Amino acid sequence: MTLTVDETPFGFDPLRPGFRDDPYAVYRRQRETDPVHYSPLGMWTLTRHADIEAALRNPRLGHGVTMNGAADYLSFLTLNPPDHTRLRGLVSRAFTPKVIREMRPRIAQRVADLLAPLRGGGEFDLISAFAYPLPVMVISEMIGVPVEDQELFSGWSEEMARGIDPDFLQTPEQLVRRDHAKSEFDKYFRDLIAARRGRPADDLLTGLIAAEQDGDKLDEQELLDILALLLVAGHETTVNLIGNGTLALLRHPDQLRYLRENPDQAPAATEELLRYDSPVQFVSRFALADTEVAGRPVVAGEVVSMVLGAANRDPDAFPDPDRLDLTRQAGRLVSFGQGIHFCLGAPLARLEGQLALAGIATALPDLALLEDKPAYRDHFILRGVSALRVHA
Numbered sequence: 494m495t496l497t498v499d500e501t502p503f504g505f506d507p508l509r510p511g512f513r514d515d516p517y518a519v520y521r522r523q524r525e526t527d528p529v530h531y532s533p534l535g536m537w538t539l540t541r542h543a544d545i546e547a548a549l550r551n552p553r554l555g556h557g558v559t560m561n562g563a564a565d566y567l568s569f570l571t572l573n574p575p576d577h578t579r580l581r582g583l584v585s586r587a588f589t590p591k592v593i594r595e596m597r598p599r600i601a602q603r604v605a606d607l608l609a610p611l612r613g614g615g616e617f618d619l620i621s622a623f624a625y626p627l628p629v630m631v632i633s634e635m636i637g638v639p640v641e642d643q644e645l646f647s648g649w650s651e652e653m654a655r656g657i658d659p660d661f662l663q664t665p666e667q668l669v670r671r672d673h674a675k676s677e678f679d680k681y682f683r684d685l686i687a688a689r690r691g692r693p694a695d696d697l698l699t700g701l702i703a704a705e706q707d708g709d710k711l712d713e714q715e716l717l718d719i720l721a722l723l724l725v726a727g728h729e730t731t732v733n734l735i736g737n738g739t740l741a742l743l744r745h746p747d748q749l750r751y752l753r754e755n756p757d758q759a760p761a762a763t764e765e766l767l768r769y770d771s772p773v774q775f776v777s778r779f780a781l782a783d784t785e786v787a788g789r790p791v792v793a794g795e796v797v798s799m800v801l802g803a804a805n806r807d808p809d810a811f812p813d814p815d816r817l818d819l820t821r822q823a824g825r826l827v828s829f830g831q832g833i834h835f836c837l838g839a840p841l842a843r844l845e846g847q848l849a850l851a852g853i854a855t856a857l858p859d860l861a862l863l864e865d866k867p868a869y870r871d872h873f874i875l876r877g878v879s880a881l882r883v884h885a
C-alpha cells in the first residue's frame with residue numbers, strides 16, 4: 494500500500510522512494526516549516542527536540558487505542574501506570590548497572606569470536622555476519638535460551654519487529670506473519686518455562702518465573718509478553734545501532750580512524766552514532782485527557798507522534814547537527830526515549846554498541862564499503878540497513 498503525502502498523517506510520506514536514503518532532509522524541512530503538524534485524522538507529528546522531550550514527560554500522554562495491533566503483545570511498552578510500573582519494576586531488577594557490568598567479558602568475547610574469521614576474509618555482509626547474530630546471542634543467553642534454539646529466535650524476532658509498525662502501513666500478509674511468529678514464540682516459551690520450573694537456572698527466565706510464582710504478580714501471558722518485548726526491543730534495535738553506526742563510520746573515514754586510534758573513546762562515539770542515525774525513529778502516544786503539546790491544545794483521544802530522528806538533528810539541541818563528530822559533548826539525545834518508558838535496556842544496548850563498534854574499528858583495519866547506497870529494511874519505526882556489503 495502506498496499513501497500520498499496528503500493521506501499520511503505525518504506531513505511527509507515515509508514510503509516515498511528515496512525517503513529512507515536520507516530522511517533527515519525531509520525532517521529538517523518539516524521542523525523548519527511545520528514543526529507541530531496537525532492531521533485532520535486527529536494526529537499530531539512533532540519534530541522539535543524540546544517539544545518531544547516535553548511530550549514524552551507529559552503524564553496525560555500515554556497509551557490507549559493504538560494504531561497498532563502488534564503493540565498489544567509488547568507488554569509494558571504500551572501500558573500506563575499502575576500496570577506499567579508493576580511489570581517494569583519486575584524486569585528492571587535484571588537490568589541493574591551491576592548485572593550489565595558483569596556481562597562485559599562475555600559480550601567482548603562474543604564480539605572477538607564473531608570478528609576474528611572476518612579479518613582479511615574478502616567480501617561479506619556485515620549485518621548477517623556480525624550485527625545480527627551478536628545481539629541475539631546476548632539476549633538469548635541473558636534470558637536462558639539454549640544455543641541450539643537461537644536460530645528460531647531470530648526468525649520470529651524479525652517478523653515481530655516488522656509488526657510493530659502501524660497496521661495501516663503493512664500488508665495483510667505481513668500481519669499474518671507477525672501473528673504467526675508470536676504464536677510460535679509463545680508455544681516455544683511455554684515449553685521452556687515448564688522445563689525451567691523443574692530445573693531452575695541462573696538466568697532471567699528463572700527470575701521471572703520466580704516472580705510469577707510469587708502470588709498473582711505476573712501471570713503466564715504477561716511473562717510471555719515480557720519475553721517477546723525483550724526479544725524485539727533488545728534485538729532489532731541493537732542490530733540497527735551496529736549497522737547504522739558502521740555505515741556512518743565508513744562514510745566518514747576520519748571519524749573511523751579516530752575510533753580505531755582511540756577505542757577507549759567508544760562510549761562517547763556510541764552516543765554520537767546513536768544521535769546521528771537513530772535506530773528507533775518514531776514513538777507515539779495517545780492523549781488520555783485534554784492537554785497541551787508545544788503550545789497547542791490536544792483533545793483526548795488524539796495521537797501524538799514524535800520523530801526521534803528529527804529531534805536528534807535539531808540545531809537548538811545539537812549545534813551543527815548534520816555533522817558526525819565523535820568528540821561531541823554528549824547532549825540530550827532522545828534515541829532511547831524519555832520519561833517513564835525510557836529504554837530499560839539502554840545500559841545493555843550501550844555496552845553492546847561500544848564493544849561492537851570499537852571491535853569493528855580495531856579488528857578490521859582495512860574495512861571498506863562495497864556499495865554506496867545500501868538497501869534499507871522495510872520498517873517505519875525502526876531504521877536500519879538490510880545488508881551492508883563490505884570488504885575486510
Ligand code: HEM
Binds near residue numbers: 834
Ligand atoms: C540501540 C538499541 C536500542 C534502542 C535505540 C532502544 C530504544 C528504545 C526506545 C526509543 C524506547 C521507548 C519507546 C517509547 O517511549 O515508546 C525503548 C523502550 C524499551 N526498550 Fe529499548 N532500545 C534499544 C535496546 C534495547 C535492549 C537491548 C533492550 C533489552 C534487552 C531494550 C528493552 C526495552 C524495553 C523493555 C522498553 C520498554 C520500556 C518501558 O515501556 O518502560 N531496548 N527502547
